[in-house]
Amino acid sequence: MINVDAVLFSHDRSMGAGVVMRDHSGSCIACYGIGVPNVILSELTEAIAIRDLLFALCEGFQEVILGSDCLTVILRINSLSQDRSLCGPVIQDIKQLRASFTSCSIFHVRREQNVAAYLLARSCNQLECRVWRGVSPECIRETICMDIIP
Template identity: 30%
Template sequence: MQDPNTLCRRAVEYLEEYRDSQRHLRADGVGRSVGDVWKPPPNSIFKLNFDATVFVEAKRTRFGAIIRNDKGAVMAAMSTGGPPMSSSEEAELLAGRKAVEFATDVGFSELVIEGDNRNVMKALSSSLDDRSLLGNVVDDVRHLVYGMHWINFSCIRRGGNRVAHALVQHARNISEDVFWLEDSPPPALNALYQDSLLL
């Protein structure tokens, strides 16, 4: 048994050491604008972030998506492949479709859907007919979200979409699609940690 005063003093020292280390860790976030930071969705709503990359030299396209709750906890995530494409906008739009399809398959119906391509997010959130070459993909996404209870499309800068981007980078070297349910995906642990420091 130790003296209660000693235990109390040690507890205060540990708390101060913890706070000091947190201040040092937060230094990574200094200088970022608000649009560069992932923000949690409202209570009882989930946020779906997605991203895509065209790996021209490998002639492949890869998608990544993650669904988190209002506390930042991972509900579901995926790293998948897609067909070869020449345009990053086309890849982002197909990634959005794949991500929404994934979200509906795992049972989410109240979502903030967030991507980092302004044109894609504008097309998905518009109520006007899309007569572009990719209009059928936009229609597919609209059809998928039609049955949801609550939906909101939002555009974020790449810095706020770092977890989805990490999942895309992981997908670069996989031959089969990978899914995680209620488990933090190992390839995105660092990005998840960085987001948690800013919550």
């Protein structure tokens, strides 16, 4: 399961994106966080975060289930029609990227199910890329642990 989320930092016209990859038991496999400059539309931030599905491909995953709490962007991705909004080019990138996987499901999750990705995105207010493998970043460690307690 991959959870993604984005945060818009309107004060400096940038965004943070967080990608949290977990195994079937909920343990963290890898995380990816990035800050992106010159973004001012909240829907575009979410689409850019989902496009970071590329991270899963680079990590060698062929079957993915991705969840995002932005229903409008999920509906656009899963639509058969071409998106002509400002997010359209990013939505098209996601559709093409999805075809690179053996299996790729993209669906809506409630915000309560996306807390770790949100916290990671919120921590990415610096314009840099960070990757964690086999360990969760400090900013989401407690959330990850709470999620996997039976």
